[in-house]
Amino acid sequence: MKRTNRWLLPYDLLLARHGPQHWWPGETPFEVMVGAVLTQNTAWGNVEKAIANLKRADALDCRTILAMADADLAELIRPAGYFNVKAKRLKALCRFLAERGVESAPEALAGQGTSAELRRDLLAVHGIGEETADSILLYALGLASFVVDAYTRRAFGRLGLLCGDEGYGAIQRLFERHVPCDTRLYNEYHALIVRLGKEHCRPRPRCTDCPLNSLCPSAT
DNA sequence: AACCAGGAGACAT
DNA sequence: ATGTCTCATGGT
Numbered sequence: 001m002k003r004t005n006r007w008l009l010p011y012d013l014l015l016a017r018h019g020p021q022h023w024w025p026g027e028t029p030f031e032v033m034v035g036a037v038l039t040q041n042t043a044w045g046n047v048e049k050a051i052a053n054l055k056r057a058d059a060l061d062c063r064t065i066l067a068m069a070d071a072d073l074a075e076l077i078r079p080a081g082y083f084n085v086k087a088k089r090l091k092a093l094c095r096f097l098a099e100r101g102v103e104s105a106p107e108a109l110a111g112q113g114t115s116a117e118l119r120r121d122l123l124a125v126h127g128i129g130e131e132t133a134d135s136i137l138l139y140a141l142g143l144a145s146f147v148v149d150a151y152t153r154r155a156f157g158r159l160g161l162l163c164g165d166e167g168y169g170a171i172q173r174l175f176e177r178h179v180p181c182d183t184r185l186y187n188e189y190h191a192l193i194v195r196l197g198k199e200h201c202r203p204r205p206r207c208t209d210c211p212l213n214s215l216c217p218s219a220t
Numbered sequence: 221a222a223c224c225a226g227g228a229g230a231c232a233t
Numbered sequence: 234a235t236g237t238c239t240c241a242t243g244g245t
Contacts, residue, residue, distance in 0.1 A: 049243090129227060
């Protein structure tokens with residue numbers, strides 16, 4: 001008998017219900033990279049305002065950002081929150097792209113190494129952690145790297161597929177082992193998980209006095 | 221009026 | 234290695 005794939009079944013259900021999400025919301029690979037940094041622990045609506053500010057100031061490119069004072073850049077991205085730290089992180093990203101000679105065509109980064117090499121190099125950039133690196137690889141460069149975020153942990157923890165103490169890499173390996181390696185699939189799956197999280201998956205159980213809460217991995 | 225949002229780095233233990 | 238703090242705006 002055919003064993004159903006518990007790591008892929010949610011994808012089928014979500015896609016059937018919601019259809020394709022057409023991610024990442026961003027017009028160019030560089031805009032995707034900037035958005036990936038700005039959306040760290042931040043609602044996407046706030047990121048949109050910050051990106052709109054950058055566009056209005058004609059500042060959505062590497063050289064303009066690198067030429068700007070930190071305080072001026074921070075002021076443009078203020079709506080995205082953490083504006084002082086994110087200003088430095090955006091500059092670090094642009095510095096990295098400039099060092100690679102792709103400051104006017106950031107998508108060309110994809111031709112500079114394997115997915116694993118690029119991931120390693122991205123992680124060495126200040127302000128780029130695992131989720132941001134994978135978001136850039138998948139959504140800006142089109143490389144099949146599965147993105148794990150807070151919604152992923154929450155939803156799949158509650159499905160009983162995670163026990164709660166796995167690190168980022170462990171969760172990513174589980175997905176990459178059970179889900180066929182395909183950029184389009186990884187793209188759509190993560191987008192659908194985020195939509196699920198936003199609409200249906202509350203951060204905490206509603207029932208705070210449930211007698212079984214002490215058994216829940218998310219109980220602290 | 222808390223609580224949360226598509227995290228990551230610095231720092232102490 | 235693993236935990237705790239900090240960073241900050243805007244919506245519910």
